[in-house]
Each structure stands twice: as C-alpha cells, then as structure tokens.
Amino acid sequence: MAFDIDMIKKVYEDMTERVDKAREVVGKPLTLSEKILYSHLWDGNPNTAFVRGKDYVNFAPDRIALQDATAQMALLQFMQAGKPKVAVPTTVHCDHLIQAKQGAVPDLKRANETSSEVFDFLASVSNKYGIGFWKPGAGIIHQVVLENYAFPGGMMIGTDSHTVNAGGLGMVAIGVGGADAVDVMAGMAWELKFPKLIGVKLTGSLNGWTSAKDVILKVAGILTVKGGTGAIVEYFGEGAKNLSCTGKGTICNMGAEIGATTSTFGYDDSMERYLRATDRSDIADEANKIREYLTGDDEVYASPETYFDQVIEINLDTLRPHLNGPFTPDLATPVGELGPKAKANGWPLKVDWGLIGSCTNSSYEDLTRAASIAKQAVDKKIKPKSDFGINPGSEQIRFTAERDGVLKIFEDLDATIFTNACGPCIGQWDRSDRKGDEKNTIVHSFNRNFSKRADGNPNTHAFVGSPEMVAAIAISGRLDFDPMNDTLLNEDGEEIKLDEPHGLELPPLGFDVKESGYVEPLEDGSNINITVSPTSERLQLLTPFTPLGNNITGAKLLIKAFGKCTTDHISMAGPWLRFRGHLDNISNNMLIGAVNAFGKKTNFIKNQLTGEYGGVPDVARAYKAAGVKTIVVGDHNYGEGSSREHAAMEPRHLGVAAVLVKSFARIHETNLKKQGMLGLTFDKESDYDLIQEDDTINFLDLDAFAPDKQLTLEFVHADGSKDVIKTNHTYNQAQIDWYNEGSALNLIKKENKA
Numbered sequence: 001m002a003f004d005i006d007m008i009k010k011v012y013e014d015m016t017e018r019v020d021k022a023r024e025v026v027g028k029p030l031t032l033s034e035k036i037l038y039s040h041l042w043d044g045n046p047n048t049a050f051v052r053g054k055d056y057v058n059f060a061p062d063r064i065a066l067q068d069a070t071a072q073m074a075l076l077q078f079m080q081a082g083k084p085k086v087a088v089p090t091t092v093h094c095d096h097l098i099q100a101k102q103g104a105v106p107d108l109k110r111a112n113e114t115s116s117e118v119f120d121f122l123a124s125v126s127n128k129y130g131i132g133f134w135k136p137g138a139g140i141i142h143q144v145v146l147e148n149y150a151f152p153g154g155m156m157i158g159t160d161s162h163t164v165n166a167g168g169l170g171m172v173a174i175g176v177g178g179a180d181a182v183d184v185m186a187g188m189a190w191e192l193k194f195p196k197l198i199g200v201k202l203t204g205s206l207n208g209w210t211s212a213k214d215v216i217l218k219v220a221g222i223l224t225v226k227g228g229t230g231a232i233v234e235y236f237g238e239g240a241k242n243l244s245c246t247g248k249g250t251i252c253n254m255g256a257e258i259g260a261t262t263s264t265f266g267y268d269d270s271m272e273r274y275l276r277a278t279d280r281s282d283i284a285d286e287a288n289k290i291r292e293y294l295t296g297d298d299e300v301y302a303s304p305e306t307y308f309d310q311v312i313e314i315n316l317d318t319l320r321p322h323l324n325g326p327f328t329p330d331l332a333t334p335v336g337e338l339g340p341k342a343k344a345n346g347w348p349l350k351v352d353w354g355l356i357g358s359c360t361n362s363s364y365e366d367l368t369r370a371a372s373i374a375k376q377a378v379d380k381k382i383k384p385k386s387d388f389g390i391n392p393g394s395e396q397i398r399f400t401a402e403r404d405g406v407l408k409i410f411e412d413l414d415a416t417i418f419t420n421a422c423g424p425c426i427g428q429w430d431r432s433d434r435k436g437d438e439k440n441t442i443v444h445s446f447n448r449n450f451s452k453r454a455d456g457n458p459n460t461h462a463f464v465g466s467p468e469m470v471a472a473i474a475i476s477g478r479l480d481f482d483p484m485n486d487t488l489l490n491e492d493g494e495e496i497k498l499d500e501p502h503g504l505e506l507p508p509l510g511f512d513v514k515e516s517g518y519v520e521p522l523e524d525g526s527n528i529n530i531t532v533s534p535t536s537e538r539l540q541l542l543t544p545f546t547p548l549g550n551n552i553t554g555a556k557l558l559i560k561a562f563g564k565c566t567t568d569h570i571s572m573a574g575p576w577l578r579f580r581g582h583l584d585n586i587s588n589n590m591l592i593g594a595v596n597a598f599g600k601k602t603n604f605i606k607n608q609l610t611g612e613y614g615g616v617p618d619v620a621r622a623y624k625a626a627g628v629k630t631i632v633v634g635d636h637n638y639g640e641g642s643s644r645e646h647a648a649m650e651p652r653h654l655g656v657a658a659v660l661v662k663s664f665a666r667i668h669e670t671n672l673k674k675q676g677m678l679g680l681t682f683d684k685e686s687d688y689d690l691i692q693e694d695d696t697i698n699f700l701d702l703d704a705f706a707p708d709k710q711l712t713l714e715f716v717h718a719d720g721s722k723d724v725i726k727t728n729h730t731y732n733q734a735q736i737d738w739y740n741e742g743s744a745l746n747l748i749k750k751e752n753k754a
C-alpha cells in the first residue's frame, strides 16, 4: 500500500550512475542536496553544471502529496488534462478542513457533515485516477508522508509549504502550487531554479531540556524569515547523527519559516531505525547498499565553506531551549530571558493554552517527552494553570500512544485530544474560552505564529516551542517560567521543580494501528463518474478556457494596481479558503486587496461602460458579460507571495486577457502563462505613468507573437490621444502554444487525443 520497492530500487540505481556523472560534470565533491537534484533531472544523466540561484532546471519528482484545501483545484485541473491516471505516485490527505472544538470524536463527526461534499469529491477523484486517499482523521499530511512514503534520496513535491518535513528522512521535498503538481501528475517536468545551498553543521548532542525544535528555533533567529529564500538547508555533522529521524523532520518542517526551498539530512542510523520501525525494512536494506550516495561527500563536510554558499555552526551541547514569537517565528528568545522582554513589550505573561501537535511536532517521541512533563504535574499534584490541547500527527501515532498510556497522561490533566489533523495550526480552532479581540497569550509546538493564525484573533500572542517546553509553560501558566531554574507550588503548598524531560524515540512495542484511514484506489477507475452538483457552493467542475486569440482590440483597463500586489491581494485567503474548489465563487475575491492607482482605494474601480464605480469582481463581470476583454496593470514584483494558482485562474475566468507590470514574481508569471493569458512587462518602466483610468487597449502585433519579440500595445485615452507602448515577455515557443490553445492543460489534452 505504502510504497513500491521496485520504484525505489530504480531511483537508487539511477542515483549511483547519475551522481558519479554529476561529480564529473560539476568537477568537485557533491553535497547531498546536489546528489538528489542531479539524480532527478528530467533529461536523465547530468551533462551540465548548473549555476545555483540562476539556472532553471527541469526535474522529475518521485512522488506528489496533496492536502484537502489545495487538492480541490489541483484535481479539478488534473481532470482537464484528459489522462486516465496520474503519471507519478500521488496521495491526497484530508487534514485541513477539520475544526478543533470539543475533541476528536465530535469534531470529526462535524467535519464529515460540513465538508462531506469536498471529502467525497476528493475520494472519488482519487479512486478514479489512481491516487491514494487518506480519509479525514487519518492524520496530518506530512506526518503520514514521513511514516509511509518518504525515503532517503527521493524527491517529492506537495501542495503545502510544509512538504519540506520529509527532509527528516533524507528527501528533497518541496512545497509547490497546485498548477505545478498538476503538471507532474499529467506527466510533465517540474521546473525549479537550481537552489543555493546553506550548510548547517551540528556538533555535540542534545541534553536536558533542549530538543530538536530548539535547533530550528535558533536557526530561524539567525537566518530570519527570509534568510533561507531560494536555498536548500543541508544539516550535517556528529550532532545531526545524534538526532532522531522525527526530530530531523521537525527541523526540516520549520525550514519553511525561514523561506528555505527545503531542508535535508544525510541518511544515517536514526533514519534506518525509523524505516524499520515503520515497516519499511526493505527500503532500509536498499538504502544501506548505497549509503555513501545518500549523504554529502566527506570532503564537503570536512571543509563546508568551500562547497556551501553559507555555513552556520551550532553546538548542541550548549544550545538552550527557545520560545519564538510572538507574531513571527524568527523572534527567538532563550527560555528564561522572556520575562523582561514580555514586560517591556506588553505581551501578556499569563498563558491561556498550551497546544501540542501539528505536522511539526506530533511524533511518538514528541508526545512521550511532553507526557514526561505532564506526568510530573499529575504525580506531584501541580494543577495546570493553562488549558491543554493535543493533535496527534496520525492515527498510527494516536493508536500507539493510546495503547502505551501516553494519551491517558494528558487526559489526566484534562487535556482535549483533538482529531489527528491540523486544527489550531491552520486557524481551524473554535476557542471556547475567548471571543473577540482580547489580548492573550498561547504557547504551541507548531511552526507558524503569525497574527490570527491559530484562532483568528489578531491579539493572540502565540509563542513557538518544543512540545516538552510547551507542556512545562502550560502547567505553570506563565510565559516567563523557566523550568530549568524555577519552581512551582503544588496543591500541598510545596515548591516543586520539574525534572528534565525524557522520551522514547520509537515505541518499544512497535507502532500499531487498527484503521489507518487509507483507501487504496481502484486498479482501473475508468468507470467512475465524477459528479459535482451544479448548485454546490464549494465545488465547480472546470470548463476549458477559450483561447484569447491573436487579435485583441478594444480591451479596457480593469485596474492599475498601485504598489505591492501579492497573491494575497489578488486572491485573498482567510474566509475565502472555503471556495478553493469553486472558481466562480472564489473569483469574487479577485484583486479586492489591490490598491487602485486612481483614487488609492481598494476594491473600487471605474466601469468604463457605465462610468460608475464598483468592486473589482463586479466590474470585471460586467465587462465579461458585455464581451469586453480587460487588462490589469501593476507595479514591481507583481504576484509575489504564494504559488496559488487561483491568482491566475480568477482573472482568466473573469475575462482578463493580459497583465502588464513593471516586473513579475516568477511563479505567478508562469501561472499566468499556464492559464493561457498574457503576462507582459513594460519595456520602459516609466510607461506605467502613461496609463489612464479610461484607457482602451489595442494589441498591434499579437498575430506575430513569438519568443524574444516585443509586443506593441496602443493605449487610447479618453480624449482620443494615444500612447504606443513596447512590452517584453518571456514566453518560449511551448508557452506560446499554451496561449494559442487557451491553457497548458488544453494543450496536454489535445496532445493526448492526437
């Protein structure tokens, strides 16, 4: 069910050949990251040394994982490709759409009622196209992937930024947008800018209260939320070998919080132990045969400054436990120093909740270490001052932890055991203790702590720490509590000091599970009909986009966006998440966050057909109804932020033919191309100032659309005067074919039929 050992054998066979070849081509020893990248080239054997941070390279990932929120649009698009099955092993995981409120059983029941339509859709599409389906309650995508699918030396992509978690088992695993996943599912290559490499050398070993989480909390403090951008972070050294496999997963998981492309560790004994414990001894046996290929070359780790773009060294012997926050995961403070900082900044010292779990920290080891603290509260009669919430990472972990009495310890503290799902980590948390915008503090072992992330309250101050530190802080109820030095008063009035945490890397009796929640797809799903109710609010089957053609005249300016225009401005998240699978409904958020250069207001633009002002989606719909194409004008780095394809699909759906900007964020530019639109940049940036509110646009030479050839646009102003503007584009011939066919998927479908 979980993996295909023959596929992995083939990956390893290719790897030995390709790594040897890559070493020749590059002309020097290789890091682990390079070994994995060069052995997953779309074109097979390496014959070029790529320039890090510059060259765009086509890769062939081994696997794909989708979560329920992002899978909806990805699968709706995949259905457009006309393929009978996915080209690469793929799984869907239902974990984001389950709200944490009363506890696992009632919460899961409610989610199955409120989102049954979405879950049923995902289940039937998975069954039809050969995709493994993990039901709601089966677990959090990244934990399930680590337990079942990740393997040393592999490459995977996933439609969730914390896909990077699988680096804990020696993968290069990268979070992508749905459009990228669809390409790979449909048998196309996946393109990535060859990453830069940051080496983190770990020496010593963890001790006392310090945990793997503290390594990444420290790294986040050093590199900040942007420091890893465009880079793979590769951990190595004796300290790395001393960490458990799931601890490595935690570190890689939060690599997303420093903006890293991904993070990874070389294959070692901890990974072997984890593979064997999760019933994958055959992978461990294969990995052992090519051990030296599954880690960086000795020379690299001996003088890392020569081979990495940046090197950081952390001594685990002296590393202190940290709490990072509030509102940003890179604000790192050693535990014990938080009191004065909190007082100076007005952060509430009283802690209301301690939350343990999420994809970051929900392993068996995490739960047992936190339980070792919780048990002391019970045994030493210390009544916890905060509420406890626990999200086990998977049903396998929950079942095993229950069998071994670990969950009982938390229950003895009146903890709420939530579903094996994201819950509060993605704002799916109906907090019973507080309503409104009250200022308050929580501590959690998750990864993100941005404003509103956990409970929607902008004044919830969330601090990130290890599960055991979260347990200690929650028991004390104070943010400035330092369990290494402070004492607590128990019910008998005695001063009690908590002992250091201890845990079990892996369950001594082995993992067990009764119902994993996995559904194997049919061998042949061709007879399955996918039906979506035409009256559904949340799902809508896609209809192929019609080509925009090579003669666009009389188009109207929809909006000239002023200043920053990210994918959040173009397609907001928050409450709109609900409509991720319904293109028409979610299009009602199109560009509502963008500032109109005329009048400097958001969601307030002129409808040139009526002279009246209205919201962007409404005006766009009016143009569309009148058969008038539109264009969007923007500033620098238009479309930065997430890779969400909705930011390109919504304008396409509402009749935008072209987006003309000073510069693009590259992923968004590619997404526009995939949807068969024109993504253009001003040849002269100052031409942005020529665009007026009542402009009508004619494309003068679109019939000669070709690579490396400028396109000329005529802007006719309200007074009849004109400006003719030269624009640049980066379309190659294949991408021009996408445009001509109406979208990349239309082209795939056509090629399928041919």
Ligand code: F3S
Binding pocket: 095, 096, 140, 141, 142, 160, 162, 358, 359, 360, 421, 422, 423, 425, 426, 447
């Ligand atoms: Fe994302 Fe779920 Fe993890 S919300 S951060 S995958 S727990």
